[in-house]
Amino acid sequence: MPEYLVLLAQTHESFRKAELEALAVLENISVDLSSHDEKSPFLYVTLQDDDEAKRLIQRSILARAVYELWGKADSENALHEDVRHRSSSRFEKYKTPSFKFDFISHRGSRTKSQQRDMFESFDYLGFDGPIKMRDPDEIFTIIEEYEPAYHSNTDPPRLSHIFFGRFIGESQRDVVDKYDLKKRRYIGTTSFDAELALISCNIALAGPQKIVYDPFAGTGSFLVAASHFGAMALGSDIDGRQIRGKKARNITTNYDQYKLQSFFLDTFVGDFTHNPIRASFKLDAIVCDPPYGVREGLKVLGSRDTERYADKKPTVLENGDLSHLRPDYIPPKKPYHFDALLDDLLEFAARNLVDEGRLCCWMPTANEDYGERTIPKHPELELISNCVQEFNRWSRRLLTYVRKVREGDDAGLVSSHREKKVYSQVQFRDKYFSGFSATANSVV
């Protein structure tokens, strides 16, 4: 089987493999990604044919392009030798089609005339077709990489790898710019980075004919990302102001902006711990960034004052009206644990996801504390990836779970381990702020 070179973006490296694995599942491609190296922009894969290579990366955000590998080496001379050795049987096929050469350099550069010399050094390929800069039949690409400039600025950069390949297909990396929050009309303080929202939805296998749900939808960052890939998006949030937005700037107008109206299912206002979605209605994926209470502390419906509603009677106002029927009624809320909410989320996912449906959930982690025990678990969900985004003082992770194939119905799903659980008193919020300054806790 032919060997291909996937050129990867040098960003969010820990998400690249998870994304490609997901895309392989979506496209039903069996591929070995074990040679993936987070430090390198190059990944070699063996695939059936060009079509598989194209399909593997066509939805990718973190891949740039894929090439049929014609040669690889650590110097120009050795590259020519390898191309002759590995690919001479291919030369004939490309004798007549129109073509052009392309050049990509990592940590280096070459002048136009140096590039031209390089292209000419390939004249032994015997391509007689016309050179077309626009829409050629084939594009042959030279990709080189230099060693990082560790030593001194005066040393000439040293070539570490050089490749020659035939261009097969492009990814969707250019949509990152289209969904950039800076250009989005309705955003809020909680809006999620467009690139990582798209990647999350790729890993969640969002796609046509599927329903993707975000129970903490806020301004709808994951909803538009899921819809971009053709899924019907459903969102809810306890904060109606975020879900509704303003008259001319809201989630619906974002859908208008991206012309995705047909992929919007609905949004509703609701507390996740009192979720109205019936147990028997199955969802294809859940993608979310749960509230971790950094600023305001996590709240759910309920009252701290257990006495107040003990009679289960509605509150009657002086004029005889029931207070909760007034349009300006604000339901009482009480504090809740982030860990408990995560457990609720996993339980909901186990109950409401289709077999093999995915839960992609962001979670902050205080670095020095990170360990196996902080990752929530559920017997019906298999954790398949754990990708990290590092910031200066903290990090967050994208945890991806797959709903195991059911063996019976969902009866008795509410796992008993739930009852006795004691949630730690030290919440992430405390950790997070103590990292900044000693007095930061008073801000909360």
Added chain:
Amino acid sequence: MKLLTANFVQCSVKACSATPKCFPLHFDQQTADVPLELAHEDVDFSPEFIYNILPRIDWPALLITARELGNNMLPETTPEIENPNAPENEQILRDLHTLLLETQIIQGSMRCENCNHIYFIRDSIPNFLLPGHLVQ
């Protein structure tokens, strides 16, 4: 709120969710403040999507909802469709598409038959938050 959504939301009161009466929510009683308002909104037709979610639809509940909203034309049982792209299935899939995805409830209210709590829909967005006395 789309009609499809009415087919998967139930009363969010914990005590109700254990009873069969919590679903579907009912549109049979509306209030003067928030009168029922429906609208048609175009959505691109995807026969595969309708086909894919058809088994997830609770058909008896859909019949109730449609009837309460004034549509008595639905077949009594879930249509059986084997191939979403077969020409003979196009009409029924289009009808379902219009009903489930293009029918918008712009405003109105939904009632739980068990606890009688009313959930309002305003600007197409339903509100499932609960007053203090309905949260345990």
